[in-house]
Amino acid sequence: MKKLINLKFASFVVMFLFLSTKYYVLSTSGVFAQLSTSISPPITEITIAPGKETTQIFTITNDGVDGTATISIVPFNSIDELGNVGLDEKLGITNSPMFANWFSITSPTSIKFGEKFTVFGGQKLNIIVKFSPPKDVLEGDNYFTFLYEFEADGENSNDVVSTKTNTRIGSNILISISKDGQQQKTAEIVEFSVPLIIDSLSPLKFNVRIGNPGSYFFKPLGAISVKPYFGNKSTLNLAPLNIVKNSIRNIPCTNNEEIITCEYDNKIKIGIYKTTLKFSADNDGSNTTSEKITFAFPFSLTFVLLIIIGIYRKISHPIDKHY
């Protein structure tokens, strides 16, 4: 009887070990179904004279399964006021001759735009791209996205009903064509909205939209300063985000490398507040400014006080009853 129990116990242990190991191996193989790609740097800004050339290294990685990749460069347009891009894939350099002679891959020489190459899991590749706008190109900006498309090995053609997903990751390239490197930047304040009257306890929020009617992108370098009638001046730094040509961008503020909402965070505000928006387009020497006035009044505190007084009076002087 005891031997039988021991045998059962041994069988149980063996079965447990087998199943747990099998489960782990299977779950690990599930993890291998992951696609994971990255690209660096996320943005490149180039100012270049017509007929000159320069290069940039794009580091791409594959931290998922083995597969094939393709590299392409596609022009983009600004599609909103948040800095998102709209790819113009019809004008991609593998589809159109318009920009084909602007770019070439100098290393690795085995990789060509639009052609598939193998990328193993864990592999990192440095792709060196040469930029060489032709001599006769017009001055002004051109915007592109470097795209790294990845497809995992294996086809799904034998599956009954299935979807195979590919990933594509991009890095933006802003190219300013300028003969002398002294681009004329033009900035305009499209909106600088500040509330005229606020409650003392409510936040003082600012909305900044800056337009670029010029031919070259720029960053707004400046700040919003808030000067209370009583008290010290506070400063909120504008996020130096790119505003591309013929576009408007909503500009938030920045604090310790984080993008934040432009908001004066003093808890209680009373009196007159003078807010000044002041910035330059890439430190071009000319400042663009706008001033606004806000009145902060303790509406909510007054309301609460009146209620308290009313209750107090009602308690201390009850209404006389007349018979």
Added chain:
Amino acid sequence: MTKKSIETYVVVVCICIFVYLYICLFSSPLLAQAVIESQNYKVQMPNFNSGAGIPSSTNFKLDSSVGQTAPGLYSSAGFRIKSGFEYIHSIIPFSFSMSNHRINFGSLTLGSPSTLTSNLTVSAGGAGGYSVKVREATPLTKTGGQTIIDTTCDSGACTETTAGVWALTSTFGFGYNMAGDDVPVAFTDNTYYKQFANASGAEADQVVMSSAYVGRNRVSTITYKVNISALQPAGNYQNKILFTAIPSF
């Protein structure tokens, strides 16, 4: 050797094998993740990237001209180049991961919807905001050209741009729902679905995740759903879906 000692021996051997397998499998980190390799490239001068992004030229030494605005240097080299974002002093790669790239529904049961999920992870630590867009090359298609249509949801009105409730088992087609970080507000809850934008029909890619803020490990879940009617011809149906993740500029 007694039977008992044999059993003990078997148990010990099994434990040893298990421990060995455990150590082998756990000690080699096979997990594929969106690796951010280092807190690299802390630069004293914003814009200069000493990792990926070193500009070079066969004609000019660039060390001092990169990212600078001296006009004399520009006239000599003919270019300036900057990498990364001015307010972020480290250049961290922009990365995008997907937990499952092959969505295999297997054989479908008529009038019984099948769903499968995949997690999307974006790390835009080195960039400002970002957006992830999606499109299908074609609807689910079998050899011969028959398709499982893109769903129009219960109301018959949802498209690649408009979400709608898809809860009825009598509603057929193929679509997706998004949940998690930075997903479009149109996906009110897990009953709301959209069609995939059909590239073969010249439909524009649609946003599935986006944020105007610096994001690290933003995670969302896409739920793929398919349901077929009795009229659907038998056969193997496949398609390809492309996710495009791009940082803001």
